[in-house]
Amino acid sequence: MTGVLLIAVVAAGAPNDHTIDAAIPLLHLPALAGPASTYLTLAAYGAQGLGLIGMLAALRRGWRPRPRVMFAAGTAAACLLTLATPVGSADMASYAAYGRIASLGLDPYQVVPAQIGGHYAHLVSSIWVRTASVYGPVATFVQRLAAGIGGDRVMVTIGLLMAANAAAYVATGVILVKAAGDRSRAALLWAANPLLLALLVGGGHLDTYVAFFGVCAVVLASRPQDWQGEALIGALLGLACGVKISAALLVLGLSLPLLRARCWNRLLTRSLVCLAVLVLLYAPVGFHAFAPLGGASHLVSTPSFWQLVQIIGHALIGPSATASLISAAWPLVMVAAALLLLRHRSNPEPLPRLDRPRWETPRWEQSRYAHALSLGWNLAAPWCMPWYTAMTWPLTALLPRSRTDYLLVVLTTTLALMHNTGGHGWSW
Template identity: 50%
Template sequence: MSDTVSQTVTIVAIVLSCWGVLGMLRAHERGWRPDARLLFRLGALTALAVANLTPVGSSDMASYAAYGRIAALGGDPYVTTPARLGGAYAHLVSEGWRNTPSVYGPVATWWQGAAAFVGQERPWLTIWALMLANAAVFVGAGYLLLRTADDPVRAGLLWSANPLLIGVLVAGGHLDTLVAGLALCAIHLARRSTRWHHDLIVGGLVGLACGVKVSAGLLGVGLAMPLLRSGAWRPAARQAGAAALTLAALYGAYGAHALVPLSAASRLVSTPSLWAVFDRYGTAALGPHTTATIVSVLWPVVMLALAWVLRRGPTPDAPAVGALPFALAFAWVLAAPWSMPWYTALAWALAALFRQGRPTQCLTVATAVLALSHNSGGHGWTW
């Protein structure tokens, strides 16, 4: 397809997907109760089919493959860039990211490296392996929700049979699916935790999620706060300690320099974030350094304020162990200077665990708006 046609097709798909999700949720509120197992099966088949297509929506998969190839060759993706790698892998990477080292955690690097070990000199095979693995995690998360969510039908509509989420996460092949899957496992265990070793496992799962993307630290905060408020200091300490030790062990495999690329990435500002206008005019008036400093100080404050509003909103039957992580995850998507549609994966997974009113509808619209703003139309691929 030409660029105009492909952009039009993907834009229409995003809009229709958003409309469809909102319609299904509204029908469910009015009493529609489809078979939860049927929703899961249809969603699983769709996800597996989409995983066998060319990645659509972003060029991140090419970066994943390049970082994996670097790791598979024994290199350090936190130092070596795709441009230095060269060859067929570097050719696929978007020009804006070709000279950027990996900003993902060690777990993500090993995940990518395993796919590149399969693909060898064939980037298409590496990307295909990543797509299939990502789809498998998506389906696995859907099955866990089917078995553990308070309302399996609603969970199926929000995750397994959600066309918007399948388009963003599965068609794009993003690592955020893995973060969401680990988060669901952690919260499932935290909800039924009765012994001290359960806390250690929960903390280890949080650490592994942070080893994919450090933003998963919001999950750890969201799990710890209710424990601290109730005076359960020991479980909170065990979870935090296990998460910290897991993360230290993961990054110890590469060293502290693996965190350096995150510092540069933390200063990025995307459209349509709340800070895009401030960054544009602030840079002209105050300079880039001062503007970046102001944004880095203010956005966490805005995020906490939004999380407070979301947490105090109407959340019928929301378990304490899931409500705060959801509020933090959604507030982060809205307040962070750099926000992408696939960043909503954690919020979607947590929302599927319990009933939400308007926040879920707002999450649907926010995901669609971000997807429309960051949509490659499937171009940039020369397989």
Template identity: 35%
Template sequence: MGNSVRARAGTAAVALSFALLLLVGVAGPSAAKPGLGPRGWAPGDLAWAPSSALVTALVWAAYLLGGSGVLLRLLAAGRDAAVVATRHAARWSGWGWPLLLGVAALLTGPFGSADHTNYAAYGRIAAQGGDPYFTAPDAWSASDPVTSAVEPPWTGTVSIYGPFATALQALASVVGGANLRQTVWVWQLLVVAAWLLVRLLLLRAGADRARVDTLWTLNPLVFGIGVLGAHVDLLAAALALAALVLAARSPFAAGLVGGLAVSTKITFGIAGVALLVGWWVHERSGFWRRALLLAVGALLVAVPLHLWAGPHVFDQLERARRSISLATPWRLLLDRLAGGAVAAGTVRDLISWASVLLAVVFLVLLARLTRGLAPATTIGTAARWVVVLSSAYTLAAPYSLPWYDLLAWVALPVLAPGVVDLLLLGRLTAMAVAYVPGRVVGMSKTVEHLTLGVRRRVVPYAVLAVWVWLSLAARRGSVRASAPRPPAP
């Protein structure tokens, strides 16, 4: 298959994937999409509500087509970057398509999980003077039209999100009022704005435009999971990238924005660590001054936000620490060992420690694979380490979901093409397929059995294959790097 054919086939697959995802988003409630009640002044749904079997097939097809399309576009650009990238980037280079997709996303209702109903409930509780870190949605008010809409298994779960996320959720609640659909739509506005901001920041950072659009803007996996799923991780990722870009002008401003990222989701503090590495490598003479300004800026934002959130802000985070999600290889180990001679609690403790060790191994391997891919600048090195640190964490973590990958994907376009693109694409595609349709209610018994089977018995082995692939790719790269060069003619 020639490069031009690859590029055209990839573009066609990506376009069809977007169409299927948007179709599910504008359709009525389904096993993938919770109903949000009266539309109020927000956009509504089509009268057509697909069955659980049909919506599962549509979303699976969309993600498989999307992953394949991105793969073909990467392969085409990688093999003939000078021709293919220039030819196809010109077609998609402006802001027309991104803005059109953003508007289209705002005509949909979020799907792929019911997390957005949790966000609305936590914002409603905070806006009405309650503490979402202490009071679960089902303990707030049985008659409240927003908090009562939270679905199992989260009805009795307090917020795990940072205080800035809660502040944004409260803002959406204030604007949306007692109408769930309006509240969620305001949240979608924030998510779409963050998605567009990432593209702007990547271009400002000097990333190749064709690569930005292949990996971010026109990536159906990122769009479907992050934008159409309306996940808070996309907001945190945009803030983390903004901190990297601002660091070139003002470490203090980078600290302020980085503090907001950490206060949205604590794991996004990875961006601060990556910035420190970038300064240490490229601007060591002023390292301590910059590090101090970064820390002061972050603390000026994070401390007041956490004081506002109250003493229970980390309660659910501590409880979630020992969770193990179904689609990770760790779940295979838990299911095999727990209930036998070893107590389940002991197995969870062993997995927690083993995952930390594996994350360190993955960090070393990913650092080896990305060597030489980043521009020789502070932001280039920082972006590289965002990819390395966040990917090592998500790959090794016992509890991992597809939207956890978004931090790596906001920084990946800054790097030059490499096998890491394919590794992360494989991981994201597998995890996206695992969490279809996305809710725990609304499925027929057959669909529930099928989708749980894929999540528990297929995808963990696919992720395990990515682990092996990463190890082999890093070893091959190491061998090539250490091989003696032929003598010059």
């Protein structure tokens, strides 16, 4: 947990180059001046990645930590990070601003933070201060609720959002540890995962809610369900998409095994309820809420092999044609990556023969497809942040160990090292 403590020091030493330009007074140290915050942040993410690789290797050699101890340590770390200023990203300031816009009776999908001004707009990164919300109605509801309580006190709003996010993280850990076949592995890969504690809890990212709803759906989908159970799975998936539309990959991943098994009734029930929930969520806010996603879909982040395509394309065919080419090509690359991941993932241990209906898939099967699509997305998407792996980690925790575990650690660590500026300019 050395890496988590280092991140806590950076968060408590706000404002600095890796936090928002304010400080939550609950856990506050003197502000870190100069490059000190950068050195500590890089050391923290490096220690977290190396430590996680070491613990995964120890699990392969037979180490079995007590799940309760791991869970307790992770919960304590989550509580510590919740008391400090958001670190590594300014997204929490954007969440608060969108909530403030909604609480004022305005439309966060049309009104941008710059238009409301004040302390809320001041904390938003200059890159996003003139960007409308790209998050779903569920996210907007949580943000509006927090801002309604916080009012003009932006740090109260941010503190409430941090606490709610940490609660979702801990709840996800409870479900994973109880449901997983290997509880020690599940506790390590989520509840006590130092990378995720720093990124999701320390950064306060909404991806935690996607993971929560997704895990609930995956655990239910792993067991035989009647139509009511399938309806509940569909509702949970609809709520996940109502946080971030990228959760549609989870919907697709959980649907593929049903398609292969020709379980039409289950698939139809789940799909119709998921669609109905989305319609009910978006109808009050208007379907123009999807409009801001169009601009975000053309972004390319660092590091991404699409940057090379972008540079060459700009020189040969122009920016507009290059953007269209990348938008059309990356889903194909994602599918190809998912197929490779499915082929190379280790086969799970044989399941006991049970007297089950013919249509029931093995318990891990639906998670396997969803995991391959999610990790394929993390690898292939032109715009990928380290917290986007939040949907992949819990699926990994439910599956048998594989070499792709190390791939996910390396990917998340690399992205964390590249994207940790707290909304400021590049700080290396």
